[in-house]
Amino acid sequence: MEENILEVKNLSVSFFSYIGEVRAVRDVSFSLKPGETLAIVGESGCGKTVTVKALMRLFGNSAASIKEGSQILFHGQDIAQMKKTDLYNVRGSGISMIFQDPMTSLNPTMNVGEQIMEGIRTHNSKISRSDARARAIKLLDLVGIPSPEERIASYPHQLSGGMRQRVMIAIAIACEPDIIIADEPTTALDVTIQAQVLELLRELKDKLNTAFILVTHDLGIVFDFSDRIQVMYAGRIVERGTKYEIYKNPVHPYTWALLNSIPRRGLQSKDELYSIKGTPPDLMLPLECCPFAPRCDYAMPICKERAPQEIALSETHGAACWLLHSMAPKVQRPVHTGGSDDE
Amino acid sequence: MLIYILKRILYMAMVLFIVVSITFFMIHNVPGDPLTSSVMNLPDQVKANYYARYGLDKPLFEQYLRFWKLLFTEGSLGESIKYPGRLVEEFILKYSGISARLGLISVAIGFSVGIVFGIVAAIFKNKWPDYAVMLTAIAGITIPVFVLAAVFQYFFTVKLQWFPTTGWGTVRHMVLPIACMCLSPIATYARYMRSSVLDVLGQDYILTAESKGVSSFNVVRRHVFRNSVLPAITLLGPSVASVFTGSFVIESMFAIPGLGTYFIRAINERDFTMVLGMNLFYCLLYIASLLLVDILYVVIDPRIRLAASKDGRRKKAHAE
Structure with a gap:
């Protein structure tokens, strides 16, 4: 190495x-x-x-x-x-x-x-x-x-x-x-x-x-x-990995949301491009909870109480999200309709 | 560039013409004339002779034409009415040297010291050098020059006896008047420079320079100075003028035989030719300093240079 x-x-x-x-x-x-x-x-x-x-x-x-x-x-x-x-x-x-x-x-x-x-x-x-x-x-x-x-x-x-x-x-x-x-x-x-x-x-x-x-x-x-990608949110790294890991197998809902908001080929004019609702949090706040929780579609009660620690998925891939916890429900990454995924 | 300067000189001539014309008619419309200002009680015949000698009995417009004719044919501003035999242009040349020396030295000191103070204040924003400079600046702007002159005279000549109170001749005579005269320019330039340096320090290209590994001192010297000095340069023109008006007070307080004292006296005595001549002279100085400032602009900021030369190029293309 x-x-x-x-x-x-x-x-x-x-x-x-x-x-x-x-x-x-x-x-x-x-x-x-x-x-x-x-x-x-x-x-x-x-x-x-x-x-x-x-x-x-x-x-x-x-x-x-x-x-x-x-x-x-x-x-x-x-x-x-x-x-x-x-x-x-x-x-x-x-x-x-x-x-x-x-x-x-x-x-x-x-x-x-x-x-x-x-x-x-x-x-x-x-x-x-x-x-x-x-x-x-x-x-x-x-x-x-x-x-x-x-x-x-x-x-x-x-x-x-x-x-x-x-x-x-x-x-x-x-x-x-x-x-x-x-x-x-x-x-x-x-x-x-x-x-x-x-x-x-x-x-x-x-x-x-x-x-x-x-x-x-x-x-x-x-x-x-x-070669590698780091996703940042509210002053923290929420997910990191090689580009293949991030594009093929993202695990953090924020990464999902970012990937879904890329304009894709084949998007029909009547389809609306996905955008993340809300704005990033005020960085003057202490943010004891997961900072993305208020905007996250999969937020659980724990997300609003304690900030998640980064969990390693492989030597290079890691993310800070409660969904990765063994007790969390299994959630599938949403794939938006109306366009083909290039990657 | 050359065309630009020629054009500006043409404008200068026009401005001079207008200013002199306005002065001419104004000074002649002020009540009183050279004789009424002195208390002599002269017989009517003597008065009439006197008026006839200087052409004051002619219609005003004829006198006006006569003034220009004299200026263009003989290159002369005429003879002083109050002091017969004394030519106005010779008089100006003789005494302006003293005023100019005072004025230019104090503008030069004011400009350079003010700029250094301003840069220091901006770099040490909200620390003690900043407060010290700003305190000096406020003092320099608010304390009238005659108060300053009196205080300086009391301390440095009466108490400490370092410098002579009044008079002219040696370097020691120049110290106090110049100290009085340059404090206000120092204050003005320091304030302008401080805000303009603060503005430049926040610019992206300063970060670029720092990202290259250039030391703070060199960033200021190579990048900040040139970009922030323009507003101060703009003030240079008017401050040359204000130094001349300021020198009226200083010259009388320190009994310096400069042009300022005589200018005031000439107005009070209704010495028409003298007032007109000096006014022409001051006006010329003022306009010339404005032109100088514009040329300095072009030297300092390449974007302005291009605008001027593009203009010239277009004209050349047109001529071909």
């Missing part, structure tokens, strides 16, 4: 505001092997982005903090306890990130070449300016930007959204990090551009052999892209 490059243990992240503590991530543990792709899926506001930002302690000027007892072991070093200067070394060269919105994620007053070179020169103080420039041109070429020698002097406003996301990807891969985090990399793009950017990411994944963490709420793109 290969060594894990990343091991997250009991990660909790809270935002402190005037009205109280928002517990965005609650006791999350997971690991990542070299070259592996992990997808984190879930609705908006269930802690996916906060989880991955915590991996780089990248909270900007928000009032977020990683709570005591959390461990983020990257090559055995704990990022949660790291000194600022060591953290700067990990960011960019150890772990890098592709952000959601390419329209706002690039500095508007710096040309794209400078922005790519900045990371290269930060982590390699010996490299000359012209070498860094040559590398930046190579990177732009690699991410599929035509005539990179000219484009290197462009400013972000001169590029389209898809181009900017390619530049973002070039920035992320510039220092050949071990882990690339892609935080909803295609959400802000047009559907056709989405496909191109995903294709690019897949190519790069094969070429660079880096580990990927893909954060998305779009289960449709996850299957092609990832």
Whole structure:
């Protein structure tokens, strides 16, 4: 068994505001092997982005903090306890990130070449300016930007959204990090551009052999892209497994609901696309019960009293749901009519 | 870019023309003239001679035309009515140097110190450096410059005897007036810079920069500064003007022979040509500083540069 490059243990992240503590991530543990792709899926506001930002302690000027007892072991070093200067070394060269919105994620007053070179020169103080420039041109070429020698002097406003996301990807891969985090990399793009950017990411994944963490709420793109899937809800991981386990044999009602809400081929126009009723819970609440219980079609009395522990179904597959308890009634996963299941 | 600047200079000329015209008719419609302001009781014949000498007996519009004719044919703003033989343009050149030195130094100090204060306050938001800067800023905005000048004079010259009270000539004479004049710009720039830096710090591209492993100091230097300095640059134009108006007070309190004191005196004495000349001069300075600000914009923000050059390119294509 290969060594894990990343091991997250009991990660909790809270935002402190005037009205109280928002517990965005609650006791999350997971690991990542070299070259592996992990997808984190879930609705908006269930802690996916906060989880991955915590991996780089990248909270900007928000009032977020990683709570005591959390461990983020990257090559055995704990990022949660790291000194600022060591953290700067990990960011960019150890772990890098592709952000959601390419329209706002690039500095508007710096040309794209400078922005790519900045990371290269930060982590390699010996490299000359012209070498860094040559590398930046190579990177732009690699991410599929035509005539990179000219484009290197462009400013972000001169590029389209898809181009900017390619530049973002070039920035992320510039220092050949071990882990690339892609935080909803295609959400802000047009559907056709989405496909191109995903294709690019897949190519790069094969070429660079880096580990990927893909954060998305779009289960449709996850299957092609990832090796393992983690489903998050209300700051917790509710189900995890290989992509086959999650797609073929999901056990958590929330995963069922997510899978049922993917648009399918053959869905008739009169059929309504399934959607989960209600909204995720307020993360300021302590949530002693199962957080999904109020929206769950199979909720039992116990679900509203105590939170379920994660139960392992196989070496890779696990879920936190009372339905898996030996005393629970056996429930079949609902398959919705009106469309054929692609997977 | 060049076309843009030429266009702006043309607009400047138009604005100048309008301002000078309005000033001309206003100053001549104010009751009184150079003679009534002094208490001399002159015979009518002497008065008539006096008016005739400066053309004040002619219809107003003719005097107006005469002013422009003199400016364009001889490049002269005319002779002071109150001090015969003294040419207005020579007078301005002689005394504006002192005002300009005071004004420019205090704007330069105010701008740079204010910007540094603003950045520090934003980075240490809700910690003691922030409170210290904001306290200074509130003091700088609310304390009138004449109060400040009096307090400074009392402490630093009467009590401590570090600097001379009044006068002009050495560097020691400049310290107190400049200290008084730059406090208000420091306050204004610090407040603007603080809010604009806070805004930029919340932007996504700051996270991108941090995700590259760039240290906090370099993030501020390379990413925050340039994106947040624009609002402060916008203020630079008006603050050049306000420094000149502020200097009227400072110059009289510190007995500095700058243009400000003479401007007030010229108005009180109804020295028509002098008022008009100085007004033209101040107006020119103000408009020029606005143009300078616009050019600075273009230098700092590439998006603005493109807008200007696109305009130029379209014109070129049109000409071909």
